Amino acid sequence: MAGLAAQAGVKLRPHAKTHKSPVSAHLQLARGAVGQCTQKVAEAEVLAWGGVPDILVSNEVVSPRKLARLGALTRIARIAVCADHPDGVAAIEAAAEAAGTRLSVLVVIDVGTGRCGVAPGEAAEALARRIAASRHLAFGGLQAYRGRAQHRRSPEERAAAIAEAAQAAGRTVEGLRRAGLDCPIVGGAGTGTFALEAVSGVFTELQVGSYAFMDADYARNDPPPPFRQALFVLATVMSVPRDGAAVVDAGHKALPTDSGMRLVWGRDGIRYEGPSDEHGRLVLEPGAARPKLGERLRLVPGHCDPTVDRYGWYVGIRNGRAECLWPVAARGTMA
Amino acid sequence: MAGLAAQAGVKLRPHAKTHKSPVSAHLQLARGAVGQCTQKVAEAEVLAWGGVPDILVSNEVVSPRKLARLGALTRIARIAVCADHPDGVAAIEAAAEAAGTRLSVLVVIDVGTGRCGVAPGEAAEALARRIAASRHLAFGGLQAYRGRAQHRRSPEERAAAIAEAAQAAGRTVEGLRRAGLDCPIVGGAGTGTFALEAVSGVFTELQVGSYAFMDADYARNDPPPPFRQALFVLATVMSVPRDGAAVVDAGHKALPTDSGMRLVWGRDGIRYEGPSDEHGRLVLEPGAARPKLGERLRLVPGHCDPTVDRYGWYVGIRNGRAECLWPVAARGTMA
Structure with a gap:
């Protein structure tokens, strides 16, 4: 990803909401990333404490207590945060003033996701002017993430969605320029569409996360992103109750179920289905080798x-040997 | 639940896979529970280290390393575990012998869940005899959980499923008795069906978990179990982008999505839908009061x-005041 971003002449700011680890962040920085994104203030804290020098909370933070923590964090890292409402800007401003610091604020524009964000164009410009006019804030640019486009399966659908997003972001950048405001960052992109944002001429930063690990859902895109599967959950076959059936000890708690069923790595003809809290049923197609009781399987x-x-913890494996243990240091940072 | 079990003359062994906390376990023990269930060895360790004296791992454990940990745990707590295969029994036996202890083993019978377990009747009896014949094991009884019945919506469906389960378990108990083997425990039941197991004349223990907290899915049963909702996730309104819309900062990571969408507590006309990793979109019905930016909402x-x-952590609230912080001590115990 670092090479692809450099080739396209855009910056790379990987998203730590995926890896939640200062170790991964430093590996990415060493390969040329300009910083990290987080979604939560607590994630930003964990990264800053771990020595990451440049962090964008690519999300609206509105709670005064969380903003006070962000203000304090500017002592040890360069911090930016997002807003999509004048009240949010006022809250960030109050926190920056109280901390005696200046916070960089990006305006979130809704480029088709239909979730958060102000409308591109005039509404975004008004909010940007409000930020730029504050003594305690700096206008950091635009956040223009088109989330749902990441998982559209066909290249045409993804291209159309990102073209629309780039057009809306570009129009807003132009308007801001006419008003005398530069956009240091126009950020967005994800593992499903980054190549499109990279060549759009509008986006300056790719804020991708999943590429580092990949998953079964991104692998279903056509074509799949050019990254190898690196993340597995090791499960144990705990029951072989009947012919053609086996049960592993990994269910809802071990793996999320929001993006379809999990795959069994390197074992053709075995489907994982029917998760319950602590169990996953494996269904064997005719002729598939039945897993043995106690056997370990890698789930994708x-x-x-x-x-x-x-x-x-991450357990890093190379050539079949455990080589490192890295803490998922920002696990469970919900706020 | 303790009162209902006592009334029916059955024991109560709540399931710690729900609460994952020795504090909750001790509260349940103080109200008459005979012990706790867990699904994982690591959960059993956390409970035993926290002073819980009687623990049934209501799940098949087949890995020698995990079984060695269970063997060690018998020094500080009464431990039982489950099996559904002769190889599993042999692994438990080896661990008990190596630890110089005797492990109690229950036979899992498949009473209609179609997941783990041996068939009721002869197959179960053969496995029970294998356990009882070992110098290092004690036959602990039958584990007869009918998981899927918990969430069948109509009382008739639940009654039919548990009648079938009780019949299969009862037949197996009878066969064992004829073979000279007593069943100290016939365990099963869940929050959706416990009243049926309680009066079945077959089950000796209710191994219920969710009743302590309740959730949106159990509340959809007809009739819902007689327990109040006690578990909430506090979310913040982080964006109010358009009329009729609001976004909270709690998505896939904050709440599981395997049992349908979450409810917003005490706020009529607000539906939570469309979760993404870190966001949850709220849809307001006409006339519903729109949440304010920064407002805290309780999600069920x-x-x-x-x-x-x-x-x-749990934050215990009474009359609007935070009264205690309890660690979710066995969080993330996957093994």
């Missing part, structure tokens, strides 16, 4: 971000 | 067990 998570967030 | 989890497992 349907969705990498919520999977990582359930575990305390 | 769809499924309590996987929700609890995502958090480090």
